[in-house]
Amino acid sequence: MSVMGASTQNARETEQRARIIATAERLFREIGFQKTTVADIARELRMSPANVYRFFGAKSEINAAVARHLMNEVEQSAQSIAHGPGSAEQRLRALILSNEAMNAERYVADRKLHNMVEAALDENWPIISDHIDRIDAALEDVIRSGMESGEFAEGDAQLAARLVHAACIRYCHPRLMVECADRPTPTSAQMVEFCIAALRAGFRDLNRSASLSR
Amino acid sequence: MSVMGASTQNARETEQRARIIATAERLFREIGFQKTTVADIARELRMSPANVYRFFGAKSEINAAVARHLMNEVEQSAQSIAHGPGSAEQRLRALILSNEAMNAERYVADRKLHNMVEAALDENWPIISDHIDRIDAALEDVIRSGMESGEFAEGDAQLAARLVHAACIRYCHPRLMVECADRPTPTSAQMVEFCIAALRAGFRDLNRSASLSR
The missing domain is CATH 1.10.357.10 (Tetracycline Repressor, domain 2)
Structure with a gap:
């Protein structure tokens, strides 16, 4: 991968992380942080839970x-x-x-x-x-x-x-x-x-x- | 009951109340306030629980x-x-x-x-x-x-x-x-x-x- 490619990759990962955080915050406000599961967050983002776990271990x-x-x-x-x-x-x-x-x-x-x-x-x-x-x-x-x-x-x-x-x-x-x-x-x-x-x-x-x- | 008798009675009740509070405080410090029951407090004071309930409704x-x-x-x-x-x-x-x-x-x-x-x-x-x-x-x-x-x-x-x-x-x-x-x-x-x-x-x-x- 070129340097350019790596930085695009990084930018994409940063954006994904930010989307997960923003979605989690919205769900925390709507249904509460205890009730919100990783599966809920993934579903909202049309991701697999495994993909969310790539960014956050737990x-x-x-x-x-x-x-x-x-x-x-x-x-x-x-x-x-x-x-x-x-x-x-x-x-x-x-x-x-x-x-x-x-x-x-x-x-x-x-x-x-x-x-x-x-x-x-x-x-x-x-x-x-x-x-x-x-x-x-x-x-x-x-x-x-x-x-x-x-x-x-x-x-x-x-x-x-x-x-x-x-x-x-x-x-x-x-x-x-x-x-x-x-x-x-x-x-x-x-x-x-x-x-x-x-x-x-x-x-x-x-x-x-x-x-x-x- | 004479006035003298009523005031002796009051003094005795105040003293009883104070003993219940002091005993409860000691038990709260020793075994914790959730674990302490009215029966525990009464037993320490060699009273009946009913007698404790005369002073404190709950x-x-x-x-x-x-x-x-x-x-x-x-x-x-x-x-x-x-x-x-x-x-x-x-x-x-x-x-x-x-x-x-x-x-x-x-x-x-x-x-x-x-x-x-x-x-x-x-x-x-x-x-x-x-x-x-x-x-x-x-x-x-x-x-x-x-x-x-x-x-x-x-x-x-x-x-x-x-x-x-x-x-x-x-x-x-x-x-x-x-x-x-x-x-x-x-x-x-x-x-x-x-x-x-x-x-x-x-x-x-x-x-x-x-x-x-x-």
Whole structure:
């Protein structure tokens, strides 16, 4: 096979994978991820189950790929806001609120997808941890740019990003979003203002000021 | 029955209730709350099950009473720190860290008690909501005193308390404490410093500054 042929082959395989993931996601939303079988996915795509298994060794790998795809869209949005226009404050607000809205659409409004995420949390898929890291990274980019421009006090941008993310966990963690549905306050918008106040003022970094007496 | 007799009777009933709750808690820790039956609790107390049912109409009411008792100890500690000595900052630190340590002992180290709390969260017992309100109230007392003394910027102490509590949720929510066990940072101590910075500097209150252009 020529180099050209190999790359066409790769493109075709990437496309097939993407079709399997998109079909699985649709079926997960329609009939639920537990009820969806590899045979269902293959039938929708007019493939043999054996062909699906060429791409994914087991149903659990399809689950993981769908979850990764859903989270990837949220991460892309966060990165695009982080590197888009506006002050650091404006981008931080937009990032947290867009993150909340996307997660709400995916995991709160859609009970069937929520079940998939519950399972992911229970099984502690590494994708959840990767997702947290990627949202942390987008937050860190915004906060570092704010520290550089003087909008925020100087400090450890990575630590600050993790603090903001942890402070906002009830607005992005699917299970908490459901649990906290009957406690409408504080809102995510209020929490962002609280975080911005700490970022502007600067906060004591325990790693750097261990010798401070207090 | 004389008034004296009625109050002795009440005292005796309160004591009996407390013994049932303490015995149930011990059995929940030893053999788990699902496996513990009303008959087990009665046997330990050398009572008849009928006598236990005089106090609690169903096993689920005993579960709720044990959960309430465990949470009450945490609330008492929070209140005693809130109204104890020290600056508002010092009390806020102590309250959050003591809350975390008590919850960790109860619900993370003790897997069997953790299962009871999981069930409570799933069934959305009103006691969970009451507990959140009571910790909010202790935080509010600390923050209000800090606002009054000038340590913290003036503002809505109730909103500020809810924000601090929500920001610290991963250090007090039993399920999150387990889930986040492999993500050691940010620590609760770091989060408290972050919150203190926002409280000192003051934060934009969206309820009060809706007309601010930004």
